[in-house]
Amino acid sequence: MVVETVAPHAAARLELDGAARLYTVLLGVFAAVAILLAITGIYGVMTYAVSQRVREIGIRTALGAWRMHVRGLVLGQSAVVTAAAIAIGLGAAAALTLRFD
Numbered sequence: 001m002v003v004e005t006v007a008p009h010a011a012a013r014l015e016l017d018g019a020a021r022l023y024t025v026l027l028g029v030f031a032a033v034a035i036l037l038a039i040t041g042i043y044g045v046m047t048y049a050v051s052q053r054v055r056e057i058g059i060r061t062a063l064g065a066w067r068m069h070v071r072g073l074v075l076g077q078s079a080v081v082t083a084a085a086i087a088i089g090l091g092a093a094a095a096l097t098l099r100f101d
Contacts, residue, residue: 046078 050057053074060070 050074
C-alpha cells in the first residue's frame with residue numbers, strides 16, 4: 001500500500017462525509033422522481049380503465065346501482081392491476097439484485 005498524500009484525519013473524514021452526503025441527496029432525488037413517475041403511471045392506468053367503462057358505469061347507475069358499488073368495481077379492478085404490477089416489479093428487482101450482486 002502506497003501513501004500518496006498525508007492529511008489530518010478530520011480533513012479526510014470531512015471529504016468522505018461530503019461525498020456520502022452527495023450520494024444520499026442524489027439517491028433521494030432519484031427516489032422522489034421514481035415515486036412521481038409511479039404515481040403518474042397509476043393515475044394514467046386508472047383513467048384509461050374508467051374511460052373504457054364509462055358506458056357500463058352509466059348503465060349500472062341508470063339501473064339503480066349505488067355509487068359505492070360502482071366505485072368498488074373500478075377500484076377492485078385497479079387494485080388487481082396494481083397488485084400484479086407490484087408483484088412483477090418486486091420479482092424483477094429481486095432477480096436483478098441477485099444477478100448483479
